[in-house]
Amino acid sequence: MNRMKQIRIPLFYKLFATFILCSTIPLLIISSLMYGLSVNFLNKTIYDQTYTNVEGAHLRINDKIVEYEGIIQGIMNNDNIIQAISIENGHEIHENAVYEIIYEALIEQSIKPVVHITNLSGSVVYSTTPIPKTYIVGLKNKWGIIREIDRKVNHTVIYPQKIIYSPGKSSIISLGRQIINSEGNHVGYILIDVPREMILEEMKAIHSGLSLHVVLLDNNAYTLLDTQNASMEGKFQRSSYLDYEKNLEYKSIKDEISKDSFLVVNYEDAKLGTMTIANVSSNIFHSFSRILGLILLIGAIVSLSISCIISYVLARFISHPIRDLISIMGEVEEGTFSVKASARSNDEIGDLAKYFNQMLDRLNSYMNKVIEKQQQLRTTEIKMLQAQVNPHFIYNTLDVIKWSAKMGQKSEVVSVVTNLAKILRNSIDCDEEFVSVKRSISFIDSYLAIQKIKYNNAFKVIRNIDHTILECKVPRLIIQPFVENAIVHGLSSNSGNGEIKINGFVEAGIIEFQIIDNGIGMTLEEIKKVSDNKSDQHIGIHNVDQRIKLYYGEDYGVHIESQKFKGTKVAIRLPYLYEGETL
Amino acid sequence: MNQRTKAIKTKIEWKSHLKNPRYWTLLLIVIALGLILFKLPNEGVLLLMQKEPESHNLKIHSPLNERIIIPIIKEFQETTGIQVEYLSAGTMDLLESLDNKEDKYLMDVMWGGSKEYLNIYKDLFEPYTSIYNHEIHQDYNDKENYFLGYNLLPIVLIYNTKLVSPEEAPKSWKDILDPKWKGKVAFVDPSTSGSAFIALSFILNLGQTDSEYNWNNAEKLLNNLNGKILAKSSEVYEGVANGDFAIGITMEEAAISYLHRGEDVGIVYFEEGTPVITDSIALMKDAKNKKEAKAFIDFVLSKKVQTYMVDQFYLRSIREDVDVPMGLMPMDELNIFDAANLDTYERKASVLRNWRDMVVMRVQDGE
Numbered sequence: 001m002n003r004m005k006q007i008r009i010p011l012f013y014k015l016f017a018t019f020i021l022c023s024t025i026p027l028l029i030i031s032s033l034m035y036g037l038s039v040n041f042l043n044k045t046i047y048d049q050t051y052t053n054v055e056g057a058h059l060r061i062n063d064k065i066v067e068y069e070g071i072i073q074g075i076m077n078n079d080n081i082i083q084a085i086s087i088e089n090g091h092e093i094h095e096n097a098v099y100e101i102i103y104e105a106l107i108e109q110s111i112k113p114v115v116h117i118t119n120l121s122g123s124v125v126y127s128t129t130p131i132p133k134t135y136i137v138g139l140k141n142k143w144g145i146i147r148e149i150d151r152k153v154n155h156t157v158i159y160p161q162k163i164i165y166s167p168g169k170s171s172i173i174s175l176g177r178q179i180i181n182s183e184g185n186h187v188g189y190i191l192i193d194v195p196r197e198m199i200l201e202e203m204k205a206i207h208s209g210l211s212l213h214v215v216l217l218d219n220n221a222y223t224l225l226d227t228q229n230a231s232m233e234g235k236f237q238r239s240s241y242l243d244y245e246k247n248l249e250y251k252s253i254k255d256e257i258s259k260d261s262f263l264v265v266n267y268e269d270a271k272l273g274t275m276t277i278a279n280v281s282s283n284i285f286h287s288f289s290r291i292l293g294l295i296l297l298i299g300a301i302v303s304l305s306i307s308c309i310i311s312y313v314l315a316r317f318i319s320h321p322i323r324d325l326i327s328i329m330g331e332v333e334e335g336t337f338s339v340k341a342s343a344r345s346n347d348e349i350g351d352l353a354k355y356f357n358q359m360l361d362r363l364n365s366y367m368n369k370v371i372e373k374q375q376q377l378r379t380t381e382i383k384m385l386q387a388q389v390n391p392h393f394i395y396n397t398l399d400v401i402k403w404s405a406k407m408g409q410k411s412e413v414v415s416v417v418t419n420l421a422k423i424l425r426n427s428i429d430c431d432e433e434f435v436s437v438k439r440s441i442s443f444i445d446s447y448l449a450i451q452k453i454k455y456n457n458a459f460k461v462i463r464n465i466d467h468t469i470l471e472c473k474v475p476r477l478i479i480q481p482f483v484e485n486a487i488v489h490g491l492s493s494n495s496g497n498g499e500i501k502i503n504g505f506v507e508a509g510i511i512e513f514q515i516i517d518n519g520i521g522m523t524l525e526e527i528k529k530v531s532d533n534k535s536d537q538h539i540g541i542h543n544v545d546q547r548i549k550l551y552y553g554e555d556y557g558v559h560i561e562s563q564k565f566k567g568t569k570v571a572i573r574l575p576y577l578y579e580g581e582t583l
Numbered sequence: 584m585n586q587r588t589k590a591i592k593t594k595i596e597w598k599s600h601l602k603n604p605r606y607w608t609l610l611l612i613v614i615a616l617g618l619i620l621f622k623l624p625n626e627g628v629l630l631l632m633q634k635e636p637e638s639h640n641l642k643i644h645s646p647l648n649e650r651i652i653i654p655i656i657k658e659f660q661e662t663t664g665i666q667v668e669y670l671s672a673g674t675m676d677l678l679e680s681l682d683n684k685e686d687k688y689l690m691d692v693m694w695g696g697s698k699e700y701l702n703i704y705k706d707l708f709e710p711y712t713s714i715y716n717h718e719i720h721q722d723y724n725d726k727e728n729y730f731l732g733y734n735l736l737p738i739v740l741i742y743n744t745k746l747v748s749p750e751e752a753p754k755s756w757k758d759i760l761d762p763k764w765k766g767k768v769a770f771v772d773p774s775t776s777g778s779a780f781i782a783l784s785f786i787l788n789l790g791q792t793d794s795e796y797n798w799n800n801a802e803k804l805l806n807n808l809n810g811k812i813l814a815k816s817s818e819v820y821e822g823v824a825n826g827d828f829a830i831g832i833t834m835e836e837a838a839i840s841y842l843h844r845g846e847d848v849g850i851v852y853f854e855e856g857t858p859v860i861t862d863s864i865a866l867m868k869d870a871k872n873k874k875e876a877k878a879f880i881d882f883v884l885s886k887k888v889q890t891y892m893v894d895q896f897y898l899r900s901i902r903e904d905v906d907v908p909m910g911l912m913p914m915d916e917l918n919i920f921d922a923a924n925l926d927t928y929e930r931k932a933s934v935l936r937n938w939r940d941m942v943v944m945r946v947q948d949g950e
Contacts, residue, residue: 133895134654134895136894137891137894137895140890140894141887141890141891141894142887143654143658143887143891144654144657144658144661147658147661147662148661161657220657220660220661220666221666222657222660234653235649235653236653236656236657236667236669238640238666238667238668238669239649239668239669239670239671240668240669240670240671241670241671241672242670242672242673242676242677242680243672243673243676246671
């Protein structure tokens with residue numbers, strides 16, 4: 001069941017995918033890291049630098065403001081000034097003297113701020129530049145900076161407001177303070193207008209090569225300074241218009257930042273009470289990160305293509321031998337045993353191929369052996385069958401019967417005929433390859449009975465069979481050939497002293513049959529000749545040995561010992577097996 | 584044999600990976616890299632404008648000139664701490680947005696627009712009695728206080744002193760219809776300018792014999808305009824001051840400002856009567872910041888601000904305890920023609936359509 005649900009993904013694709021992943025993941029990680037880190041580094045560096053610059057500019061501006069505050073202190077405590085604006089004795093001080101004091105205080109300043117000194121109503125005014133209407137109105141109505149000054153008595157007020165004096169000359173912040181006379185009465189005001197030029201110069205120093213848009217706002221979103229859109233100065237950042245043209249002109253910093261901003265630095269100046277917004281627009285950095293991104297992308301594509309090719313080649317290289325092996329195994333399965341797997345690579349797959357080949361060889365040789373054994377068995381059995389019904393033997397036996405009958409030896413005739421019948425019945429009855437020892441011996445007895453009569457009791461037979469082996473199964477006709485041999489060849493020249501001993505016993509799990517005669521014996525060469533397969537006359541002997549070896553293995557078989565003129569001993573060795581048992 | 588059996592057992596159970604400390608260190612490194620990768624420090628994006636949530640800002644729509652709006656709003660924000668957002672647009676555009684308002688919330692306060700105009704949209708406003716109600720000249724207010732007047736704007740004739748001598752200058756509405764002023768009259772399109780609409784209304788009512796408007800007068804006026812109808816009110820006094828036109832119809836405060844600036848202009852108050860626009864301020868019924876809106880209305884009507892408007896902009900205050908701008912005739916000396924007597928406001932659409940048709944016909948006639 002499980003196998004059906006599994007999707008088959010060939011090894012090649014698994015390898016290919018693995019290789020691609022292994023090559024692209026490091027690539028992705030490294031390039032993202034590089035991109036991210038360099039962009040981060042850049043961001044941070046630029047932010048820090050811009051912030052430091054803005055801070056520096058503000059510190060310098062603060063220093064200037066402190067100088068202006070010093071100027072205010074100097075002037076407001078000057079008795080001549082106080083007198084000049086005091087209503088009572090105003091006429092006694094000549095205005096030149098007043099301006100001398102003012103310009104003396106401004107002498108250090110390279111960019112001169114505008115200074116106004118007024119009495120309470122604005123009827124007496126000393127100004128370095130004609131006082132704007134807004135101050136006169138402000139004095140009358142306690143409006144704007146005047147209101148602030150009156151609120152924060154004894155403090156110098158810093159008030160954001162844009163005043164345009166003339167084209168190109170304007171102020172964006174004003175300082176002011178009450179002028180108090182020695183009795184502690186409020187007699188007038190001193191106002192200093194900080195030139196836009198001064199602030200702008202400090203802000204310009206921030207730029208340092210980046211395209212920076214700096215906007216200076218107060219707490220109510222009133223624009224004091226806008227380095228790029230001067231038309232926004234003196235307006236609020238939160239205004240809106242219905243007129244299309246006006247909307248185009250109006251450029252709030254918030255809109256700009258939402259549309260195009262790389263980095264924004266916000267700086268609060270506590271002394272001025274302002275918020276500076278520096279917007280680094282993204283042009284350079286977009287191009288930079290775009291180029292960086294492009295380089296990384298191209299690099300990624302190139303390396304990806306290369307790794308694809310390499311992965312493909314490698315995956316094929318590795319998976320190919322396995323595929324070959326599988327196809328060869330397929331052929332073997334279909335019955336072609338003559339194939340061989342190529343065991344070229346020196347790794348586990350090569351080992352697999354090598355062992356597969358070995359296994360195949362072993363299989364082949366094993367199968368060949370089995371076939372061979374079967375063939376041999378067939379041949380042997382056929383020969384055995386042939387040996388069984390030996391025409392010579394029947395002819396000779398019939399001859400014996402004839403002569404015995406001629407001589408009127410009734411009992412001999414009966415005996416021979418009976419025994420012949422037994423022998424023939426044994427031969428016909430060839431269902432089983434294995435017969436009991438008992439039956440084999442009974443067959444030998446019949447044979448011997450006939451031979452005794454034939455040879456006229458020329459020899460003696462001593463049988464000694466261990467009764468424990470009587471029921472053992474042995475191959476048929478293994479003893480008879482040797483007995484025949486002993487009689488026919490061994491005792492042919494003896495006269496009456498011939499003796500054949502037939503022993504059967506079991507020893508150490510091996511059944512041994514011995515046929516010992518005291519005949520003429522054989523030389524070693526003759527033994528060899530007898531054991532040879534080729535000789536037609538001695539088929540039976542070789543046949544027995546072969547059959548035993550085929551059935552039981554090389555450890556068993558027939559052994560012939562002989563001494564010329566002394567005798568021959570044939571030993572047949574078989575394993576001791578009961579009925580049903582197999583080796 | 585051994586090599587073969589060893590090869591079979593190389594597969595490691597995955598659970599044993601968990602016990603391996605090397606596995607954990609590798610995992611930690613990967614996580615650390617991932618964090619560095621994706622962490623994008625984005626400091627300093629806090630914007631001033633985003634500090635306050637939008638809805639707490641007081642929203643004001645005003646047709647006033649920005650030079651008037653900005654200082655007053657600046658002072659308001661600084662003294663009360665209430666943050667303001669304003670939309671500046673022409674009167675007609677603003678009124679149109681009121682037409683198309685439906686249920687949308689547009690603003691809290693409508694600051695500007697004559698009371699005749701605001702009366703049309705009365706049902707969009709909520710009545711509010713200012714804390715300075717007692718100081719206000721009651722003649723100029725809506726009785727129910729749906730909208731409150733804060734400035735009085737007389738409509739005057741402005742003339743270029745270099746082109747016209749004081750004797751030659753027109754004295755009455757009728758005078759400007761005289762063909763001798765053909766091509767020399769600066770006049771704004773009444774469909775965009777409130778002051779021009781009042782002027783037109785006055786002209787249409789002039790010498791009215793029956794209930795119909797005197798479109799004859801309108802014809803005469805158009806003859807004198809000679810195809811040049813200006814788009815913005817500012818173009819009238821600018822045009823007269825720089826000599827493009829000899830005479831023009833404009834608001835007193837603009838003419839006075841130019842006079843005080845030293846431009847070559849002179850002012851005439853029409854004989855038949857001086858229409859006075861009562862510039863009014865109204866609280867929207869669906870205002871979201873009513874408390875702040877009321878504070879603003881009171882601010883505008885306060886003596887301080889009213890005096891400031893007089894001193895700085897030559898606007899006439901609605902308050903009885905505030906003097907008129909220096910050098911100007913007090914209200915009771917002006918021959919004021921109450922625009923409420925003009926019923927053209929109710930028929931604004933048809934009046935303007937007629938005017939437009941007349942203009943178009945002239946263009947087709949090849950003027």
